[in-house]
Amino acid sequence: MPGPAMTTWHSPTQPMQASDARLACLVDDLWRTHFADVPRPNAVVTGFGYPWQWRLGRIRMSLDGGTTEITLNGLLDDPTVPREIYVAIIAHEIVHYAQGFASPLPRAQRHAHADGAVSRELARRGLGATEGALLAWGADVWPALRARQLAARRTRRAPLVLAPCAVAGNMV
Numbered sequence: 001m002p003g004p005a006m007t008t009w010h011s012p013t014q015p016m017q018a019s020d021a022r023l024a025c026l027v028d029d030l031w032r033t034h035f036a037d038v039p040r041p042n043a044v045v046t047g048f049g050y051p052w053q054w055r056l057g058r059i060r061m062s063l064d065g066g067t068t069e070i071t072l073n074g075l076l077d078d079p080t081v082p083r084e085i086y087v088a089i090i091a092h093e094i095v096h097y098a099q100g101f102a103s104p105l106p107r108a109q110r111h112a113h114a115d116g117a118v119s120r121e122l123a124r125r126g127l128g129a130t131e132g133a134l135l136a137w138g139a140d141v142w143p144a145l146r147a148r149q150l151a152a153r154r155t156r157r158a159p160l161v162l163a164p165c166a167v168a169g170n171m172v
Contacts, residue, residue: 019077020047023086027070030091034125038098039105046070046090048077051153053146056138057089059102068102070094075149087127088134095121 023046031040042065049058049071058071070093072086095118100107109117122128 017047023047023070023072023090026083026086027090027094030087030094034091034127035094035098038094041104043067044070044097046072048072048074051075051149053150056134056142057093059093059096061102061104065104068097070097075146078145078149080145082137084130084133085137088130091122091125091127091130092118095125 027044027046031038042061045067046069051074056073056076059068060071061068070090072089076085076089096112097103098105099109099112099117099121101112109115112118119128119131122131
């Protein structure tokens with residue numbers, strides 16, 4: 001098995017954020033405790049990404065197949081989000097990896113969520129309760145957290161400064 005997921009998809013000149021490092025450690029911990037039988041033939045990177053409005057996480061593989069990236073919604077980079085939520089999302093994405101989606105492993109079925117394959121696999125690996133916790137948290141807490149985070153992002157944006165239309169008397 002290649003080394004730990006202690007990298008992000010940021011450039012080598014951009015240092016790893018502490019929150020991304022925590023996610024990478026969580027991926028490695030989950031892999032060691034619940035997915036030890038799943039080979040990791042390519043590099044797995046993890047971190048917070050785009051602040052999607054509805055999606056909590058995503059897994060995808062690079063075009064050359066050398067790297068798989070697990071991305072969590074950037075809005076979840078918040079100290080109020082319980083660790084169990086991160087565990088549920090990352091475990092879900094690792095199940096996809098184990099079943100051959102966004103990984104070099106052979107596909108277990110044609111569609112990623114066919115016949116509750118992810119839920120069955122999480123339950124088989126002792127992670128079924130995390131899925132229930134995620135569903136409850138998603139219904140009760142996520143809408144307010146999402147609204148608060150999106151509003152905060154809107155207020156942090158720099159004001160738009162328009163350049164003058166005429167330069168030295170010429171219209172641009």
